[in-house]
Each structure stands twice: as structure tokens, then as C-alpha cells.
Amino acid sequence: MGSILITGGAGYIGSHTVQVLRAQGAQVVVLDSLVTGHRKAVPEEVPFYQGDISDSGLVRTVVEDHGVEAVIHFAARSLVGESMLKPDLYFYENTAKTNLLVANLLQLGVNKIVFSSTAAVYGLPEVVPISEEVPTNPINPYGLSKRMIEESFHWLEKAYGLKWVALRYFNAAGASLDGSIGEEHLPETHLIPLVLKAALGQREGIQVFGTDYNTMDGTCIRDYIHVLDLAEAHVLALKALERQSASGIFNVGTGQGYSVREVIKSAKKVTGIDIPVVEGPRRSGDPDVLIAKVDKIEKALGLKAKYSDLETIIASAWQWHKNNPHGY
16 A cells, blocks of 8 residues: 555654554654654654644645555544643644544545544443443543544544544553663653653652552552554554455453552562652542453454563563663
């Protein structure tokens, strides 16, 4: 096929997907505003455009100049806390801009899109593991902004023939196995990089929010998937659309969970450093357990996680953070 446009390709998951696609011989082009992405995360030889997905003229130029035939759409705001304070920003940046992007793509004859969605669309599920069929009830504007996009795709397919896959991520973690790219957010809110920053002495310790959850050790349990396995899910989704497979929604996780205490214990083992732990009260809205039901993506797309055992996740992330203590 022609080129694949990666929006948000300088971000954490986007840059790893660029790496995986190129390793498989695909032609890729990246569009990223660099509001949260990092130019150094994209190899120099990859065509790169700094700009916004809502810039219709720029999107047209990229599509026409590079023969774009499909899009993997990562570009978004993704901080839950920020979305609670600025819901309008999230409905504009995520929902409205995606609608404009897709409208422009359809006008240009590009009708295949793999969309970066989130398990935040589920809210506080009553049944775990969580299947794609359970009702979605987001409890924050971030999750709602993504669900609105998913819902729009159904109608865009009926009206214009859009072919799409929405991937609902659970907890992305880890880094490239060669240490070339990794996870850097400002501010950082994810557990594993925060633990590793504590190991590097960049934080006084790691705070555990709540030790009285209904789990085996009292701390929250989450489903972590290695970023390379997550990237592979996007590649498989794109190949499915090329085969004319039906559009649809898939969870991306492992079907297994690790507690906060287990993550910290593994980080201590991998780093060989005794990371200080401070226990504090729960945060509102944190469910006890979030684990994906992954039968659907395994059966339909053939995804089998290769790197998502906890030690591989943390060891790859540790290599990146040690080599890049101040990020990109």
C-alpha cells in the first residue's frame, strides 16, 4: 500500500508504532504539533510535519505529497486531571479536531483509520475482566471525548464508507528494547516512570494512593501492556482493514493485572535500588481492579503479547530512563 500517516507520531505510543511499522518495511509520514510530542523520538529519515490535525491545508499537502492511503490517529490530549479542569479543551482538541481531520481525509479519498481510544470510556465497570460489550460510562471528559469519536465513526461509515478500528488501551508501559525511545510526559502521571524516577533519585520516593482496596495486597490492580505490543496491535488493525475486515472496537491489554505494590517490588528488583514508598489516602475515582478481556483482539486480529511480562516492561523502561535521565 501507499504511505501511512501517523498523527501524534512523536508521542510515546506513536513513536514506537513508527518504529514497528518501519521495521516491517512500511512507508510512514508523521504529523505532530509537538505540544506533547518530541521531535527526537522520530528518526531523521522519516518525513515529519510539525502542525495541527485541524490544519486542512497541511493535511491535504501531506496526503497528496506522500500518497497516504491510511491513517493511525494518536494525536490527542490525554491527562484525566486536566480534562476535569478544562473539559472544553478536551472536547475541542480531541473530539472536534478529530471530526475535522476525518472529514478532510474522506474528501481526499482516505477512508481507513486506526484510532487511539482508551479504557477510560468504561468508567467504573461492574464486571472484571472488562469486555468490549459492557456499557460505556466515562467518569471524566477525557474518556467522554474519546467515546464521542468512537460513536461518530459508526455514522461516518454509514454515510461515507469510513473503515475504522478503535483500540481501547489499558495501561501502556515500557520502552523500545534498543533503548532508543521511551516514555516522557510533562507532567508525568504514570506509575512505572514515576517509580523509576524515584530510583534515579529525581523524586524523594513513590506515593501509593490507597492501601485498603479489595485486592490481595490492598493496592489497585491494573492491566499493563508493553508499548511494543500495543504498537503491534495498530499494525494488525491496519492489516485487517486492508483485508476488508469489518470495522470495530477492541480492547488492548493482556488480561492480567499487577498491583501497585507488585510494580514497585519488580522495579526494586530490576534496578537494584531500594525505592522509598510513602503510603497515602485513596484518590477519588480509582477502581480496585481494571483488567481487559482480550479474547476478541486475539481471535480477530491475532494479537499475542510478546513483551508484556512485568519484568520486561520495567527493564526496558529502566534502560531508557537510565540512559535519558532528563528525557529527550
